[in-house]
Amino acid sequence: MGDSSNGSSFSDDKSAKIFVAGHRGLVGSAIVRKLRHLGFTNLVLRTHAELDLTRQSDVDAFFAAEKPRFVILAAAKVGGIHANSTYPADFIVVNLQIQTNVIDSAHRHGVHKLLFLGSSCIYPKFAPQPIPEDALLTGPLEPTNEWYAVAKIAGIKMCEAYRIQFGFDAISGMPTNLYGPYDNFHPENSHVLPALMRRFHEAKVKNAKEVVVWGTGSPLREFLHVDDLADAVAFLMEGYSGLGHVNVGSGKEVTIRELAEMVKEVVGFQGELVWDSSKPDGTPRKLMDSSKLAGLGWTPKIPLRDGLVDTYKWYLENVKQ
Numbered sequence: 001m002g003d004s005s006n007g008s009s010f011s012d013d014k015s016a017k018i019f020v021a022g023h024r025g026l027v028g029s030a031i032v033r034k035l036r037h038l039g040f041t042n043l044v045l046r047t048h049a050e051l052d053l054t055r056q057s058d059v060d061a062f063f064a065a066e067k068p069r070f071v072i073l074a075a076a077k078v079g080g081i082h083a084n085s086t087y088p089a090d091f092i093v094v095n096l097q098i099q100t101n102v103i104d105s106a107h108r109h110g111v112h113k114l115l116f117l118g119s120s121c122i123y124p125k126f127a128p129q130p131i132p133e134d135a136l137l138t139g140p141l142e143p144t145n146e147w148y149a150v151a152k153i154a155g156i157k158m159c160e161a162y163r164i165q166f167g168f169d170a171i172s173g174m175p176t177n178l179y180g181p182y183d184n185f186h187p188e189n190s191h192v193l194p195a196l197m198r199r200f201h202e203a204k205v206k207n208a209k210e211v212v213v214w215g216t217g218s219p220l221r222e223f224l225h226v227d228d229l230a231d232a233v234a235f236l237m238e239g240y241s242g243l244g245h246v247n248v249g250s251g252k253e254v255t256i257r258e259l260a261e262m263v264k265e266v267v268g269f270q271g272e273l274v275w276d277s278s279k280p281d282g283t284p285r286k287l288m289d290s291s292k293l294a295g296l297g298w299t300p301k302i303p304l305r306d307g308l309v310d311t312y313k314w315y316l317e318n319v320k321q
């Protein structure tokens, strides 16, 4: 615990310039909401079209011109189990490019503190449960997302290396599976929760008798509402400046079958679930041990069912055709 070397903390100056990369995504948009709620007034935001973070010289020119004081890196190539398995080259190269460009330029242009976001898929497929931070690099990865995981591990290690060699205050948070407003509801490429919300909603509207759910239903997943994650990000920016990455989870896990039943109930679909076991289950279980973050004083607040209700309301108001 404790803030970075030169004394001033994240919240001391609410007019300090903060670059939130990926501000239109699930995570970036929640972080922007959180920072505005906290009173920060000087957020620097660029859409993908305005600044492609895979282009090193553009990223460098942006940092040279804007000179942000803080950076929260929530831009990445992100997707569910199908997207990760289908586009492995995109997942490794785009993520390596974005994080390398942003972390390196941030350091060279005098950024005071940067937070990098990884993912619980960095851990070995058969890591001890709940998964402590020091399980990293102790065994083989889950094959459906190893390219993405390798990029994210490189991001963690880059933050550590820049801290060790240059004293750059780069920290890493590892969120569990997230959901909430501004999620990606694509039928194939999204994560399970938004995919099922959309599928159940469309089935309800069409009065369909059944909905297909991928895999066996037995894998366990830990879900965290993205507003809780944004709260944890602000907490870490304020008070954590260590070398090691920090798990950010809810501590609660459900089977995919239980999740599907909950989403079905929240959406109000009356039909049956059909399991397509030709689709991959992915990792059997990935409950993170978030006791390090709890020990620093942060705990999540939003129960899964409340978060589902909130997300479905947002979906009805913003996404459905």
Ligand SMILES: NC(=O)C1=CN([C@@H]2O[C@H](COP(=O)(O)OP(=O)(O)OC[C@H]3O[C@@H](n4cnc5c(N)ncnc54)[C@H](OP(=O)(O)O)[C@@H]3O)[C@@H](O)[C@H]2O)C=CC1
Binding pocket: 021, 022, 023, 024, 025, 026, 027, 028, 047, 048, 049, 051, 052, 053, 054, 073, 074, 075, 076, 077, 078, 098, 117, 118, 119, 120, 174, 175, 176, 177, 178, 179, 182, 183, 184, 191
């Ligand atoms: N969603 C989840 O369940 C989890 C997410 N995370 C991490 O959180 C972070 C954010 O994820 P999430 O919000 O879900 O992802 P989203 O896909 O919702 O958002 C990603 C954002 O990054 C932007 N982006 C992608 N490529 C580029 C690029 N080349 N240049 C500029 N901007 C780009 C996207 O813009 P555009 O859409 O215009 O391309 C989008 O705004 C990631 O690091 C991810 O690994 C970690 C654990 C779980």
Ligand SMILES: C[C@H]1O[C@H](OP(=O)(O)OP(=O)(O)OC[C@H]2O[C@@H](n3cnc4c(=O)[nH]c(N)nc43)[C@H](O)[C@@H]2O)[C@@H](O)[C@@H](O)C1=O
Binding pocket: 078, 079, 080, 081, 082, 084, 119, 120, 121, 144, 145, 148, 176, 177, 178, 188, 189, 190, 191, 192, 193, 195, 196, 213, 214, 215, 219, 221, 256, 279, 280, 281, 282, 283
């Ligand atoms: C956040 C995390 O997200 C990814 O890992 P994942 O946890 O396996 O993500 P997922 O949400 O896609 O699947 C969870 C489970 O759910 C099942 N499932 C059922 N029906 C649908 C369905 O319709 N869509 C999807 N996507 N999954 C489904 C699916 O078969 C699997 O058993 C990583 O690639 C990696 O990117 C990462 O870090």
